[in-house]
Amino acid sequence: MKRFLNPKGAIGFALVALMFATAILAPLLIPAEWATRMDIRARLSGPSAHHWLGADQLGRDLLYRVMLGAQTSLKIAGAAVLLSVLLGLPLGVISGFYRGRVDNVLMRLVDTLLSFPVLLLALTISAMLGPSLPNTIIAIGVAFAPFLARIVRGEALRVTQMPYVEAARSAGANDWRLIVRHVLPNIMPPIIVQATISLAFAILAEAGLSFLGLGTQPPDSSWGLMIQASRDYLDVAPWTALVPGGAVALTVLGLNMFGDILRDVFDPRSN
């Protein structure tokens, strides 16, 4: 617990708490039409007393939009990364632990998926399933899974060859126990780091899908959608990109710091 009290842990924890509080509370406290109400005179206006963070090309308040968009973005990104871990972790661990033919078959599959650009893969899946929130999550989650599987496999390969795994094997542990008790805890640190980084990319991937009409559907707002919409106005109203971009950056920063601390908390060596 001491770990959370150092500056890095405190800032990371505060940022993550702020983002999740916003995502949960904003839709309850802010009426939905505030984010869609168009103030024509304030189109592309900068931060002011009336619109604290400025307004977009339709005169919609950016602060309300970014707060209401938090839930969509975090929900999709969080669920997608979770899905990619659920798919990639077993795949990678089995590959790295059993090696040989199993590894060959699984990794060729993973390599095939890796050879497609992530967005193209997500796009294909999304187009096949149809545009909806769960389908967006599935599309991004599946598209991200091969990356995680690759990292997990490498780590599992390394850890499986450690003498403590061999020692546990000679102490009678079966494969399941070896994987769960000995391999998994030792490969968690890089997985935590990769998962937090993936969250940022998932937010952006959601943006890409939304832009192509396969992700979040207007008038709902999401950070990705906002970044995409700001594209044409970067020179006249850069804040339209900076506000949602800043929200993404702060979330990722917070998650990264939080992830580091989380990793240390699980590591008995750092206590």
Place this chain on the structure above:
Amino acid sequence: MLRTESGPSPETLVSVENLRVEFDTDGGTVVGVDGVSFSIKQGETVCVVGESGSGKSVTSLSVMRLVEFGGGRIVDGRMKLARPGGEALDLAHADPELMRSIRGVEMGMIFQEPMTALNPVFTIERQLTDGLRVHKGLRQREARARALALLKSVRIPEPERRLAQYPHELSGGMRQRIVIAMAMACEPRLLIADEPTTALDVTIQAEILALIDRLKRENRMAVLFITHDMAVVAQMADRVVVMYRGKIVEEGPVAQIFENPRHDYTKMLLAAVPKLGEMRGTSAPEPMRTLDAKPRPSPSMAPAASMSAKPEVLLDVKNLTTRFPVKGGVLRRTVANVHAVEDVSFSINVGETLSLVGESGCGKSTCGRSILRLVEPQDGEVWLNGWEVRKLAPLELRRARREMQMIFQDPFASLNPYRRLRDQVAEPLVNFGLASRSEIEDRVAQLFDRVELPRSFLRRYPHELSGGQRQRVAIARAIAPNPKLVVADEAVSALDVSVQAQVLNLLMELQADLGLSFLFISHDMAVVERISHQVGVMYLGRIVELGPRSAVFEDPRHPYTKSLMAAVPIADPRHRRIHENASTKPLSSPIFPIGRQAERSTYDEVTPGHFVLRRN
């Protein structure tokens, strides 16, 4: 006698005075060495000896001023180096640019690990000539000629061919010769050698030690030799500096240190070193000497098999053969086989220790793992207590492993860093269903008592323990399921000599109390001589000599056993036997094409129970 007023006396090359080095860590400032003073004369070898963490490497790195690159700071003291011109330079305060021109020119350094001290992507020529071109401004052709001369001076066979080769094409011993050649390139007046032979096999160690000694004599070079091995000290040193926890505890001429040590730590260090040949005339193993405060009852060891009434065989290995495929080509097909273990047979009696000795790559570890089926052998029979281990189905094998446990070499890697020690020792009890949940707690606590670890360690994690303590945990885990056989694979090689003695004594006590049989795998002849009933000497996958310990050590018959014995350094400065053996014969390789039928191992029984491999 005339002496200059300031600075070191004329022949003194380096004098370190009151050196203090600190390291800044997350947990605060750590003192690496404190108040270290010593000097090195021209043509003199000063050995700095101590156990891990004693500050001996920090000292040598400070003289090179390389310690800064590892996060250290020289906060106090002076290190005077006599320059070629005669003036004295304080290395502790010399500016980095000047140090760069001194390193490699006036001082050369040899590192411990010849595998990593050379850059794998450059040829030997490039690595050797780099320093010459930078420091001496030689042109390519001159540098090449000098590199060739250097290779000849370190006696590398076929020097012309070596220049074009890459490090991975050379053996460990040859690589260390290259490293020495690099250190010698600019004819330094001080050579710093940091554990230069620790990673090498004993026969190669003997050659490298002889090489360093010859270069020192020929060039009147000063040598600062860092080691943990008292036997190497006895062979190499003119003077000895003993370090303990960052301080010098004793310093003196080598004969004085060995024959009349004053400090208790030096005495303990010397007592803990087993000397090859000191077991002559005894038949049973004897506990290691330690200078423990409390006198412990010496375990009564069972005498060797030939003496006892009726030896009962526990493990019988017949014609064991293990091969590993060498993959090659685009399709990763098997192109050849490594014959790691080739037609090996031996047996171990109940309550006895059989040691397999040999150099790296001889197949001794693979042999141990093949018996436990941690690797699958291709051929042969392994009988344990009436079962054929090789015929067991997976589930039966898991149960059979209860009878045979293993202790691994590296106590830092053989414990899972994420699990409490209690859970790790409980692992076999849980897996084999040997105790109920409530009993486990008690059993584990008893096991901790048995290996002399405090019960307060039960809830700790591995990183909180020292190497010796961890190895005790590993031993507790191995004996938890009451096995009959314990395979100890280099179980004490990673430990400091004083800790090594304690752990070996613990193993011998456990053997006497529990009637355990040990298969002890080691490269250390002196340790093996002390603890074994039977000894098997392995070379290229085969046992070349097998028999009662006294027979193999007192009457070695196979030429390989003889050369192995001759290469072991003796911890006695009056018996120096380092001499360069010019015939560096290339080690034959155990890699054979697929389908090769290896000939059977046939043995001559020279005396009852003493077998020697027949040579073709």
